[in-house]
Amino acid sequence: EISPKYKTIADKTDTHPCYNCGAHNYARMHLPIAPKCNISCNYCVRKYDCPNESRPGVTTKILTPEEACEKYLEVKERVPNLSVIGIAGPGDALANFEETKKTLEYIRNEDKDITFCLSTNGLMLPQYANELIELGVSHVTVTMNAVEPKLGAKIYKYVDYMGVRYFGEIAAAILMTNQLSGIKMLTSKGIICKVNIVMIKGINDNHIPEVVNKVKKIGATITNIMRLIPVQGSEFESLPLVNNKEIMAMRKQCEEILPQMYHCKQCRADAIGTLGNDISIEYSKCHNSEKV
Ligand code: CLF
Ligand code: SF4
Secondary structure, X not given: OOOXXXXXXXXXXXXXOOOOHHHOOOEEEEOOOEOOOOEEEOOOOOOOOOOOXXXXXXXXXXXXXXXXXXXXXXXXXXXXXXXXXXXXXEOOHHHHHHHHHHHHHHHHHHOOOOEEEEEEOOOOHXXXXXXXXXXXXXXXXXXXXXXXXXXHHHHXXXXXXXXXXXXXXXXXXXXXXXXXXXXXXXXXXXXXXXXXXXXXXXXXXXXXXXXXXXXXXXXXXXXXXXXXXXXXXXXXXXXXXXOHHHHHHHHHHHHOOOOEOOOOOOOOOOOEEEOOEEOHHHHHHHOOOOOO
C-alpha cells in the first residue's frame, strides 16, 4: 500500500521522462548491475548492452549493488531533477534478480519516493512480478517482438528456462507465454507496462500491429517501436535497415491501437540525465572509472 505521504503511481508517471514526453525535464539514471541474460536474441552480441532497451556499441562497466547505490547517492547530489532509477541491463534485469533486488532495496532505504523502472525480456516475469511490486517497482518495460512462435523462432536463438535450453518454436512459445502472463500479472495490480518492439525488416515488420493489439488487451499502456541497430557479429548484422519513414509510418498506424512512444533515445545501460542530455560518459570520465 502506498501511503498518501508518497507519490502515487500516477504522480510517478507524470514525472517519468519515457512514459510522458511532457516530463522531458526530469532525469533518469540506469544502474548497470545486470550482466547475464537468459535468452539469445539474433540481434544481440553479449559484449554490448542489451539492444532491447539499450543502445549497443559501448560496453558498460558492471556495478555491484553496493557500488550502484553509492553512485546513485553521488548522482542524486548533482542531478536535482532525478526522478527515475532504471535497471536496463546490460543483460536482463530478471536474469540477475538477486542483484536487481539488492540494488532496489538499498536505494529504497535512501529514498522512499523515487520511481523504480525496469526493463526485461519478460521470461522470468511470472516468477518475479509479485516481488517486483513489493520492491516498489511501478513501471516495467517488456521487449516483445512477436506473438507467433513461428516468427519468434526467427528472432530468438534459444531460451534458458528452469535449467533447460529450448530452441526454435518451443523456445519462442515459452518466452511469449511468460511475457504475456507476466504483463497481465503486473497490469492487473496497477503497474504501468510499456512494450518495446524491435522492428526487424522482413521478419516482424508486418506483424507489429498484431503485437500491439495483443498487449493492449492485457493492459499495456504504451508501445515503443524501435529501430533495429545491427550489431557487428550478430546473426542479423547484415539485415537491411528500417528507415525513419518506415518506423514513423508503423508508429502512426499503431497509434490507432495504443499510444506510441516517439522520443526513445535507445539509451545505454548506464545512461544518466534527461533523455536529451546523457551525462553518463562525462560522469564516468570525471570519476575516473574505466570505460571501454
Ligand atoms: Fe530506463 Fe527504459 Fe525505464 Fe526509461 S529508458 S528502463 S523506460 S527509465 Fe526510455 Fe531510454 Fe527509450 Fe528506454 S528513452 S531506451 S524507453
Ligand atoms: Fe541480448 Fe537483451 Fe536479447 Fe538478452 S534480452 S539476448 S541481452 S538483446
